[in-house]
Amino acid sequence: MKTKTMKTKLIYSVIIIMMMLTTNSCIKDNFDFNKWDREVQYDASFALPAAWGDLAFIDFIELYDSTGLLIENQDGYVSLQYKTYVNSDTVQSIIYLNDQETSGTVASPVFNFAGFDDFGDTISYVYTQNMVFTMFNPEAEIDSILLKTGILDVATNSTYGHSARLYITFPTVTKNGVPFSKTFTYVTGGGYANSLNNDFSGYKVDMTQTATGFNEIPVNIRLTLYYSGSSVPNTGNLTFDADMKGMRYSMMHGYFGLNTLFFESDTIDINLFRNDDWEIERYEFRDPKFNVYYWNSYGIPSQFYFTHLVANSALDDMDYNIIDYGVGLPVGESNPFDVSYATVAGQTKLDSLKLNKTNSNIVDVVNKRPKWIQFKAKATTNPAGNNHNNFVTEDSEIAVEVVMELPLWGYIYNFNMRDTMEIDVDDLFNEYNPITRALLRIDIKNGFPIEIFGQIYFVDQYYNVLDSIFYTYQERLLSAAEVDGNGRVLDFSRKVTKIEYDKERLEKLRGCKYMIYGGQANTTGANVNEVVKIYSDYRIIFDVGFEVDLEIGGNIDTITNEL
């Protein structure tokens, strides 16, 4: 009985369970997304790195190396330099070859016609005349010319009745040792004979073989008459005209006389003082330098002097002369500088003149905040007089480079700048902007002896201040590294700056139209005039990261449409 009851109970239990298996209680709804209220809520916070860098000053030097703005100077630290470069006029415009001309007549009285009475008889007249060259400079005494180009035209006319032959030879105009000569033939009764466009390229003209010894070449003339009959009178003349034109030299030797070369530079813009975007309250450059470099490929002793060397001050817009303290800055004709010159063709001599704090007023000039420097100059050749060792080639030139060097040794106090930028902040106030908080973290390890302060103001259309990014007047963004007694940095200094905005603070920016940003920089100890040096191995290491809190809540369809 007990077993039967037990059995029955168990069987009923099984049946009930089986029935429950077929029961479906609201299963469908749990999987029916049509019943979803479509509300979502997402809150997340992320911290991510944005950028980092380990920049050495040498990298910037290499970047600006081609422009020469930053260099590592001979003392091992860095200089700012500004320069300008000017060439002299081309040599061919100063020392040039004019067209030359010579002519002559051989008249019959010079002949001795005795015995000239039978066919086959010939009589000749030979003489030499000098062809005088007019030079670029009346004082010039040219010994030789190697012609790069040139043309010779010879025109002749014979009125002799007898047939004749004219030989014209330039014995000192040679190419590969062979003199230049031309022969003209005349028939009985005379006539014209010309030879035009004779190419003189590559000929060497020796002008030392006349009695003068320069600027002249001999021209040998030989006229031969051939007996042409008894009816032919023994009278007549022969004229010739030789023109050398279009001559350009490859090289010329001699004495070129006193010639003047003019130089006028563009202004050297000193952008550090010229830019209107910033100002410097106080500064000192301990060792500014003014260097003048000459490149001379003329084989001519020359003197160089400035006629005009001034700096224009950003303080009062006046010009200030750069003068030396007796070392010999060539300013003015009375104080020229003897420029080194080439002694061999193709050679270029480099010379320089350096002004610094000990031999000039360059420090005072730099302290006047020069916006630009400009110079005009002259060079004159053969100041010592006649010297037949002058030479020029077709490429000879004098070039001058003027460099204003500001070694970064000194201090700068209150380098400040300020600017305004128009901004649009409307997107920040989008109802579905998911960002509820944002924080920018800037971590800088500074190996430069420079500190920087900054501030940003957000203003409305009437320039009323709505908010500032930092709550201090100006936030120190960069701490200056400590320096030793020689101005060299000892160690990095570290500064971590955090800029945080949440929705409450962001609300202040509603209506913002402009952003006024400004900054100020000082070198270490500039307030007490402490000097520092900037070396190329100085580095700055920074890490920039940000934190952002995201919150998205509401109807997913609305959010999707808005985003």
Added chain:
Amino acid sequence: MKDMKKYIILLIFAGVFSMTQAQQALTLYNMDRVMQSQFVNPSIDVPYKLHIGGLLIPIVGQLPPPLYFNYANNSFYWNHIYHKKPNTVADTAYMLDIPLFMNRLHKNNHLRFDTQFELFNLGIKLENMFITVALTERFKYGVSLPYDIFEFALNGNMPYMLESKPHDFSGLGVNFTHFREFAVGGSMKANDDITVGARMKILFGLANVTTDFKDFSIYTDPEDYSLTAVTDMKIHASLPIYFDYLIHSTDGHLDSLDFNINELSVDAFMADGEFGAITKYMTNFKNIGLGFDFGATYKFNPEIEFFASVTDFGFISWNTNPQNFISKGEYDFRGIQVEVWQNEDDMNETMEKLVDTLFNTFKFELIETGYVTWLPSSIYVGGKYKFHELLHFTALYRGEFYRKTYMQSLTLGVNSNLTNFLSAHLTWSLANNYAGNVGFGLSARMGFMSWYVITDSFTNMIWPQKAKNVNIRMGCNMVFGYKKIKSNASLRS
């Protein structure tokens, strides 16, 4: 001498590895009238002299087809994500509840699936021994998701950064294995009190994709927000086709990366048409594995029994188109490196350098050698109290090692062989970190046909939205020579 022989035979069976599936069978474990209980309890005493079953057996094998399906999730169920709002009757009364979902997650969250088709089974009782032979098609697949992935995506990286904790994604994984097992097992009475059993299985692997992440983490430095990523990852694949993976680089600069299915392998696989491809796939014997399990039952007294078994200690060696993609590296990302750029080309070069560095650090190397996968092992320990001839109470503890996670369950059951033809079993399980699993097993015999249907959590079928575990096993065996097992229960009929 007889005992010695028994022990030797036992050792032979125990000494030969056999592979048993790490299947969840909490209700099946004590269903002695269902031959398939031997799959998890090798020492169970089955009351038939002969049974035959499987898909290949006409009629019996198809009505219903002998299949097993299991879904298990050790952390959350559907209502933890999407559920009705409290005190709301509106049409749109359901909500997404991410905080609740996050609260339910564990360090590693496993979504596992197990599907089996029994092709053939045979059991024969010989005097004191019961021998079984079975051929089964098995599919194991699943995905593992570490808590930190959800934490990173839904809460960001700041909370962990403030605790100086890395996000550990090494629990991420994918697993798919298809294999066929041929099992031979047996159980025997060692003496009046002890019954022992063992199964040896030969495994034929057919397809596998599995991941092995020893390390995969991202650490955010609270000082500078830099991200340190570390990987030590392997992805293994053994499939009928294989992939082309070609890296073209010049001096460390990545030019291009090709990852495609190798067309030649597809052509070779499909050379004999679709049917030929299926045949080729199903008759692949290159990936051999072995496994074993063993169990024992001890009769403490006539009413009380203790039992224990260890299953699924085994492996498969994969040799068909084996491809191992290995990535190992560490990189500290501090953001875009700012340099002194002269022009846009310099900037682009910096970006390319970053991409090249990331690629060279984390790129996957391909090694085409065979590899071995181990199947998760399980331990069962339990006891039975025979309260009544028709009512037995059981308790069963199961522990399973699965992908660096040790999962446990406790099952209390009520078992009843109601009649010679009908047995019913009811279980309650605390499994997959959920206490709402009410299981049900039923076996019914009509003549020589014995049907069975078993689930460890029928309540989850009624309320799937609260299901962390859904499983069902069904089938039909032909059974002969039923002999009722005497029960020494406290209460007798």
